[in-house]
Amino acid sequence: MVMKKRNFECAPGCSIEAALAPIDGKWKGVILFHLLEKTYRFNELQRKLNSRVTQRMLVKQLRELEEAGMVERKVYAQVPPRVDYSLTEEGRSLEPVLRALWSWGTDWMARNPDKQAKTAA
């Protein structure tokens, strides 16, 4: 996605856009999905994403999710630092959406085993 700031602006009545907003961005959907399972630290998340995401992007996406109220960021005053990311209640409310996405994606991948080799090699 990609828009001026899609901070949930939305034409009156356009629920789809509102729902798309928080999961828009290259990694947000996946991040939210993983957080559904448990709280993660920064680089646990990065590993979960198969390290295909750069720090810069992961930080950015997490910040946006935080700002949107979907994710909570808890910083521990330690050295070395530790930051936990977890879903807020709001974020957790996305569960049905994320499950629907996961389900469709799983089926789709089963139907199209060819179109996703790229990273498999």
Next chain:
Amino acid sequence: MVMKKRNFECAPGCSIEAALAPIDGKWKGVILFHLLEKTYRFNELQRKLNSRVTQRMLVKQLRELEEAGMVERKVYAQVPPRVDYSLTEEGRSLEPVLRALWSWGTDWMARNPDKQAKTAA
């Protein structure tokens, strides 16, 4: 969303990304949702989107959806031209996802009547 070409490339096992691909783009989700209801002509769709989308973008999104196999484009040899857009079976399989999105978006808008004024004025 927004990526090099996210042609459904996806890390092995990442269903979420696969599912996000077809609905990524500023208007795709909404377009698909509308097509769920019925077949639409080009500018019927544009009106459905409250004319907030430019021709250029609508064309582009539709082309991508077509290429992804989600939407079928039927051209009638007429003057003036007529082009019908409808969901393919593949596209229709997204229905549960779209409904989940719609549902969440509707709830969200009810919870946050403030954050969506922008276009309402």
Next chain:
DNA sequence: CTGAATCCAATCGGATACTG
């Protein structure tokens, strides 16, 4: 370990004008 800062190419997406 969890970032922030900088640089940069590519893409996105709007505005506008034109066409069969």
Next chain:
DNA sequence: CAGTATCCGATTGGATTCAG
């Protein structure tokens, strides 16, 4: 009606380096 063509600012997202 359903596009195409062009221009252009804004955003995306990767790579790399630095820091507390």
